[in-house]
Amino acid sequence: MTRREGLLDGTLILLAMLAVWQALYQYAGSAALTPPWATARYAVELLGTPTFWGHATQTLSAFAWSVAISAVLGIALGLWFGAFRFAGDVAEPMLASLYTIPKVTLYPVMLLLFGLGPSAKIAFGVIHGMIPVVLFTLGAVKNIRPVLLRAARSLRLSPMQTARFVLVPAVLPEIASGLRVGFSLCLLGVLIGEMFASQRGIGFLIINGINSHNVKLTTAVTLIVIVFAVGANSALLALDRRLHHRG
Amino acid sequence: MTETAAHAVLRGVTRVYPGTSQVHALGPIDLDIAKGEFFSVVGPSGCGKSTLLDVLAGLNPPTAGTIAFEGEPVAGSVPDGVGVVFQEDASFPWLTVRDNVAFGLRRLGMDAAEVTRRVDYAVGFMGLADFAGAYPAQLSGGMRQRVCIARTLVLQPRLILLDEPFGALDQQTRLLMGDELLRLWRETGATVLLITHALDEAAMLSDRVGVMSSRPGRFIDLVETGWPRDRDSRIVSDAAFGAITARLWSSLRTESMKAIGRG
Known part of the structure; x- marks a missing residue:
């Protein structure tokens, strides 16, 4: 697909989504959501208020922490499980089933463990986002072509050099894919966490809007979250494609 | 050590794969490879040819016996001065051709100007100059194998081991790569051990060909070709070429039948 076609596709999808949004508004009325243009204007207005940024900073900081922890722990565990076949064989099915259970059911446990406040949100983001990073990394290490490791030995590399100059670059594209999936799930985890038990953050802002029937606020905040998530995801996808393209 | 002494010496080398089945893959093998010799190994599939290369390279330890390279025992790791080219494509897909070739030199911490000089030479020698900035995924299988040969060549190995590289x-492409290999062998003066399943390739390239039995692999025949040093693929039309290939096949025929269960 050329760049131009990609741009065209993107524009068409955007227009289709705006049309659906407008149609939903026509159907449900202002009791459920506000129309696209008005929402966009209010969203811009919100972006100029310190209150919004107070909440946004809370969310972004929790989100950044959970992404960082998911990435570091996820890659480390993935490399470890991948390098030691037995540990990997034990861990992989456990992680895969853990990945499928609805983690929302674990939230009360997280609250009891970490208390109300940012650490519970971060932990909740991490349990969402870390597992795909581990699984992608583990899979990449397990499936590395053995001849690359044999080549490293024949070039007289030490184990540390092999890890740094052969193993890591060989699995990097897969790690990038894992991070991209983990990134979106971390955001989901943090927002859900804020919706259930928090007095601050974007998730709280949305749930607060719903509770006080502030449709304008809920719709605008949702729009901001969507724009942020889609933008970040596209950037990561581009990086992902570039890494895969080389190999 | 003198020039005439054997470059690589194998004595009673045996390899049994550990585990419940205890597969006896190789040996015992006794072999002297002379310095600067082009030695090929042919044998039926599964006879332990690749095992022989692994053990000689130090990638796998022998179960019994000893291996010496330049008078030093080979144990547990690939000795300095030995280069290996594998059957599978072992080029690093995340590096360009140039960076692939420079890989080994950079790990040695060689200074950048010297790396550039040597890499330019190896890349040119293997006919890759127009593709120096390309990634392996953009190259054909033959060219990727040349990248791997260049990556080994650049380290100036004194013994080059090739495991069915073509x-x-x-x-x-195989005939032409054979010519390249002969040119490389002549210009570097290195000792070459080539594992192959192609009798014509062995007959055309080698000073000496070792014919291996079916598993466990042992040498059942050693054939001297008597080719001049400046030979190339055109010798396939020489009468002696047919005679050598015929002798290799007559040594190998019974063994190959055993390997496919008709022995």
Whole structure:
């Protein structure tokens, strides 16, 4: 697909989504959501208020922490499980089933463990986002072509050099894919966490809007979250494609 | 050590794969490879040819016996001065051709100007100059194998071990790669051990060909070709070429039948 076609596709999808949004508004009325243009204007207005940024900073900081922890722990565990076949064989099915259970059911446990406040949100983001990073990394290490490791030995590399100059670059594209999936799930985890038990953050802002029937606020905040998530995801996808393209 | 002494010496080398089945893959093998010799090994599939290369390279330890390279025992790791080219494509897909070739030199911490000089030479020698900035995914199988040869060559090995390096290539490309290999061998003065399943390739390239039995692999025949040092693929039309290939096949025929269960 050329760049131009990609741009065209993107524009068409955007227009289709705006049309659906407008149609939903026509159907449900202002009791459920506000129309696209008005929402966009209010969203811009919100972006100029310190209150919004107070909440946004809370969310972004929790989100950044959970992404960082998911990435570091996820890659480390993935490399470890991948390098030691037995540990990997034990861990992989456990992680895969853990990945499928609805983690929302674990939230009360997280609250009891970490208390109300940012650490519970971060932990909740991490349990969402870390597992795909581990699984992608583990899979990449397990499936590395053995001849690359044999080549490293024949070039007289030490184990540390092999890890740094052969193993890591060989699995990097897969790690990038894992991070991209983990990134979106971390955001989901943090927002859900804020919706259930928090007095601050974007998730709280949305749930607060719903509770006080502030449709304008809920719709605008949702729009901001969507724009942020889609933008970040596209950037990561581009990086992902570039890494895969080389190999 | 003197020039005439054997470059690589194997004595009673045996390899049994550990585990419940205890597969006796190789040996015992006794072999002296002379310095600067082009030695090929042919044998039926599964006879332990690749095992022989692994053990000689120090990639796998022998179960019994000893291996010496330049008078030093080989144990547990690839000795300095030995280069290995594998059957599968072992180029690093995340590096360009140039960076692939420079890989080994950079790990040695060689200074950048010297790396550039040597890499330029190896890349040019293997006919890759126009593709120096390309990634392996953009190259054909034959060219990727050349990248791997260049990556080994650049380290100036004194013994080059090649494990069916042209096995995955078509016949024409294989003949031409054979010529390249002869040129490389002549210009570097290195000792070459080539594992191959192609009798014509062995007959054309080698000073000496070792014919291996079916598993456990042992040498059942050693054939001297008597080719001049400046030979190339045109010797396939020489009468002696037919005679050598015929002798290799007559040594190998019974063993190959055993390997496919008709022995």
